[in-house]
Amino acid sequence: MGYLNSDDVLLPGTLTYVASNFAKYPDVDLVYGHRVFIDRSDLEIGRAILPRHSSKALYWADFVPQETLFWRSRVWDEIGPFDENLHFALDWDFLLRAQHSGFKLLRLPRFLACFRVHDEQKTSKIYDKGYEEMQQLRHKYLGYVPSRIKLIQKMMPYLMCQFLYHWGYRFGLLRY
Numbered sequence: 001m002g003y004l005n006s007d008d009v010l011l012p013g014t015l016t017y018v019a020s021n022f023a024k025y026p027d028v029d030l031v032y033g034h035r036v037f038i039d040r041s042d043l044e045i046g047r048a049i050l051p052r053h054s055s056k057a058l059y060w061a062d063f064v065p066q067e068t069l070f071w072r073s074r075v076w077d078e079i080g081p082f083d084e085n086l087h088f089a090l091d092w093d094f095l096l097r098a099q100h101s102g103f104k105l106l107r108l109p110r111f112l113a114c115f116r117v118h119d120e121q122k123t124s125k126i127y128d129k130g131y132e133e134m135q136q137l138r139h140k141y142l143g144y145v146p147s148r149i150k151l152i153q154k155m156m157p158y159l160m161c162q163f164l165y166h167w168g169y170r171f172g173l174l175r176y
Contacts, residue, residue: 002070007116010067011036014112018070021108029075029103030095033112034176035065040118048115049169049176050162053107055099057158059141060151062092062134064105067113069095075103088130089137096141110176 002018004010021031032053037046048065057063069091079097082090099105139145146154168174 001073001076004067004113007118008067009038009042009114009116011111011113014068017108017110018112021106022070022072025106027104028106030069030071030098030105031108032064032070032105033068033108033110035068036111036114038114038116040116042114044114045117047111047169049165049174050107051158051165053105054158054161055105057155058095058099058105060138060146060154061158062089062095063158063162064091064095065113065115066091067115071098071103079103086133089133092134093137096137100141 018031022028032050034050035048036044037048039045050063050065054063075098079094079101083093084090086093095105135145165174169176
């Protein structure tokens with residue numbers, strides 16, 4: 001299962017690749033991959049290269065590209081659907097509930113989808129609402145609302161690893 005926002009696109013071969021990885025790793029419940037950023041004209045404007053999944057970092061911030069996320073129906077059956085009371089962080093809430101319930105997440109080493117960047121997207125138009133929802137989820141799973149400094153401190157190991165993956169890819173040391 002998965003969902004795609006109306007302005008994002010899957011890359012060719014993504015569904016076959018995801019299905020083959022679910023067959024290859026029967027103990028993995030959710031998968032995601034790297035993302036390509038595109039503009040209104042479908043031109044590439046950037047890439048996000050992600051390190052291996054970090055269950056610790058996921059409790060602090062949502063780094064999983066929604067458009068690259070797929071899961072087995074057993075996840076949906078056990079934890080239920082997206083919380084429609086959330087308008088921004090519903091995918092992060094879904095991931096947190098899945099991880100908290102013991103489901104296994106895996107970052108696949110491939111670009112799976114494109115995230116379209118434009119002025120009218122929800123991510124930029126209702127950022128304050130999104131930040132409020134994210135803080136609610138942090139309170140639920142961490143037991144308190146951390147300061148921005150605390151978030152940066154807790155995310156720093158993951159962010160440093162992502163930095164290394166990004167530059168390793170840019171210099172041709174990592175290939176996907």
